[in-house]
Structure formats: structure tokens, C-alpha cells
Amino acid sequence: MLSKAHPRYESLVLRDKIVKASKEGLLADSAMIAHGRGEAFDYLLGEKTTIPAKRAMYVTVALMILSKNPVISVNGNTTALAIDEIIEFAKAVDAKIEINLFYRTDKRVDKLTQLYKDHGYPEILGSNDDDIMYINEIKNPRASASKTGIYSADTILVPLEDGDRAEILSKSGKNIITIDLNPLSRTSKMSDVSIVDNVVRAIPFMTKIADDLKSQDKELLKGMIKDFDNKTNLEESLNSFKIKEDIQ
Ligand code: PTJ
Known part of the structure; x- marks a missing residue:
């Protein structure tokens, strides 16, 4: 039993979630490596949400609200860490959720599909029964997508992604x-x-800000998106890392 008094309590809770999900067969073999890498970056970020991250989140919510078919792509890690929060966010912005795995196996897809059902979300896309298409006609599992979901989506949120699939998706326009x-x-x-x-x-x-943004004028949301420059914002994000600190 973890003690809440432990100085790394929050981080240990997340580790526990990942370990449990791994034992249940929900995760890729390399999921813990990905999680550990994330932990290291988060440590250097002070485990806090930065101003550039918030700016990007406002733009994300605006984009999802204005989109015709926004989809949240989920994998093993994202599900293990935040399944209920994802379902809540999807409802807040009227987005679909699709299972899209880098290391896709039928067994993992079935387990994840069942987990979403158990958490009150039976309409999950990307399951083994779904109508699978291929983005840009690339016949590899990284390009696979549900016909009514990622394949026809105009906006896709892909948290904790691998570079290959992000590249395939970004080339799809x-x-x-x-x-x-x-x-x-x-x-x-x-x-x-x-x-x-x-x-x-x-x-x-993002769930918290969705209600506010939904009540705003559409032109304001469009303006937020237009004014956003991802490269500049990424540079600002990079500058938020504490690479140098005094040892006390
Ligand atoms: O479930 P699958 O089969 O789709 O596989 C999922 C993983 C994550 C194993 C797969 O996509 C993968 O290997 O990803 P990478 O290439 O390791 O990239 C994961 C990225 O997510 C890294 O840049 C990490 O820093 C980052 N990351 C890890 N944990 C978090 C995170 N970013 C945000 N929040 C986190 N909790």
C-alpha cells in the first residue's frame, strides 16, 4: 500500500497503474520504457503544466469544437493512465474515441475494447469488429484506421504517440x-x-476549459487557431525545462 506521505506519491500511483495494466496484458512490451522516458521529461518540467502547454490546449479544444469529426486515438499507455478522463473529455467536445495501437495484436485490442465497455463507453472504435481502412493506402498496421473514425476524421488527438504513425497521419491532411x-x-x-x-x-x-470555449463566438476560436504557431510554442515549451538547477 502506497503512503500518501511519500514525496513521490503521485508518480508512484502512475507507475502502479502502468504495472497493473501490463500484468493484465493491456500494454505493449515496451510500454514501461515509454513511460519511464515520459517520467524523466516530466521530472525536468517540474511535473507542472506550463504556459505554452496551456496555450496549445486552448487551441486543441478550439480545433476539436470546430471540427466535424474529431477523434481521440488511444493506445495502451494512455488508457492505463487516464481512461475515465479520456471518456469525459470525448463527451465534453463531442469526439469519438478510437483504439489505434502501434503494437497491434487482436488480444490487446479485445482487452482494451472490453475495458472501455466496462468503463461505460461501448461505442469505442478501432475494435477487431470495426471496418478497418488504410490511411494514404499504406498497408501497415500503423496506418490502419476505422472508417467512421480516424479514416474520415478532420482532427485527431494522438496522445503519447510514436513518430511513424504521427508522420503517416500528418501526411493525410x-x-x-x-x-x-x-x-x-x-x-x-x-x-x-x-x-x-x-x-x-x-x-x-482540457475538459475543464471545453465548457467555457463552447460558449464562445466561433470567430474567436478561429482566431485562436490562426494565431497559434506550433514551432514557436514548442521552442517555448523546450525553454520551460529545468536543465540546470543548484544542488542544495
Ligand atoms: O499501446 P501501443 O502499442 O500503441 O504502444 C504505445 C507506446 C507508447 C509503447 C508506443 O507508442 C511507443 O513506443 O511510443 P514511444 O516512441 O516510446 O513514444 C512515447 C512518447 O510519449 C515519448 O516521447 C514519451 O516521452 C512520451 N510520454 C510517455 N509518458 C507520457 C508521455 N507523454 C505524455 N504523458 C505521459 N504520461
């Missing part, structure tokens, strides 16, 4: 948004909007 703690990753560089933050902080923050 859709708006690609990522949440990745690594501002130097290929995914962060390839995306139209990159949120350099932990998914466990970013998703609930």
Missing part, C-alpha cells in the same frame, strides 16, 4: 494534435499542435 512530454520527439515536431505535458494533467485540464 488532417489536423494532428499530440500530447507528448518530449518536445524534441518526431511526433511533437510532426504535429500541428503539440502539447508538452503529462496526459494525466492535460486531459482533465
Whole structure:
């Protein structure tokens, strides 16, 4: 049993979630490596949501509200860390959720599909029964997508992504948004909007602001999107990292 008094309590809770999900067969073999990398970046970020991350999140929510068919792509890690928060956010912005795995196996897809059902979300896309198409006609699992979901989406939020699929998606002409703690990753560089933050902080923050933005004038939301420059914002995100600190 973890003690709340432990100085690294929050971080240990997330580790526990990942370990449990791994034992249940929900995760890719390399999921813990990905999580550890994220932890290291988050540590250097002070485990806080930065101003550039918030700016990117406002633009994300605006984009999702204005989109015709916004989709949230989920994998093993994102699900393990924030399944309920993702479902809540999808409802807040009227987006679909699709399982899209880098290391796709039928067994993992079935388990994840069942988990979303158990959490009150039976309409999950990307399951094994779904109508699978291929983005840009690339016949590899990284390009696979549900016909009514990612394949026909105009905006896709792909948290915690690998660079290859982000690249395939970004070439498809859709708006690609990522949440990745690594501002130097290929995914962060390839995306139209990159949120350099932990998914466990970013998703609930976006749910919180969705209500406010939904009541705003559409022209205001369009203006926010137009004024946003991902490269500049990524540079600002990179400058938020504490690479140098006094040892006390
Ligand atoms: O479930 P699958 O089969 O789709 O596989 C998922 C993983 C994550 C294993 C796969 O996509 C992968 O190997 O990803 P990468 O290339 O390791 O990239 C993951 C990125 O997410 C890295 O840049 C990490 O820094 C970042 N990351 C890790 N944990 C978090 C995170 N970003 C935001 N929040 C986190 N909690």
C-alpha cells in the first residue's frame, strides 16, 4: 500500500497503474520504457503544466469544437493512465474515441475494447469488429484506421504517440494534435499542435476549459487557431525545462 506521505506519491500511483495494466496484458512490451522516458521529461518540467502547454490546449479544444469529426486515438499507455478522463473529455467536445495501437495484436485490442465497455463507453472504435481502412493506402498496421473514425476524421488527438504513425497521419491532411512530454520527439515536431505535458494533467485540464470555449463566438476560436504557431510554442515549451538547477 502506497503512503500518501511519500514525496513521490503521485508518480508512484502512475507507475502502479502502468504495472497493473501490463500484468493484465493491456500494454505493449515496451510500454514501461515509454513511460519511464515520459517520467524523466516530466521530472525536468517540474511535473507542472506550463504556459505554452496551456496555450496549445486552448487551441486543441478550439480545433476539436470546430471540427466535424474529431477523434481521440488511444493506445495502451494512455488508457492505463487516464481512461475515465479520456471518456469525459470525448463527451465534453463531442469526439469519438478510437483504439489505434502501434503494437497491434487482436488480444490487446479485445482487452482494451472490453475495458472501455466496462468503463461505460461501448461505442469505442478501432475494435477487431470495426471496418478497418488504410490511411494514404499504406498497408501497415500503423496506418490502419476505422472508417467512421480516424479514416474520415478532420482532427485527431494522438496522445503519447510514436513518430511513424504521427508522420503517416500528418501526411493525410488532417489536423494532428499530440500530447507528448518530449518536445524534441518526431511526433511533437510532426504535429500541428503539440502539447508538452503529462496526459494525466492535460486531459482533465482540457475538459475543464471545453465548457467555457463552447460558449464562445466561433470567430474567436478561429482566431485562436490562426494565431497559434506550433514551432514557436514548442521552442517555448523546450525553454520551460529545468536543465540546470543548484544542488542544495
Ligand atoms: O499501446 P501501443 O502499442 O500503441 O504502444 C504505445 C507506446 C507508447 C509503447 C508506443 O507508442 C511507443 O513506443 O511510443 P514511444 O516512441 O516510446 O513514444 C512515447 C512518447 O510519449 C515519448 O516521447 C514519451 O516521452 C512520451 N510520454 C510517455 N509518458 C507520457 C508521455 N507523454 C505524455 N504523458 C505521459 N504520461
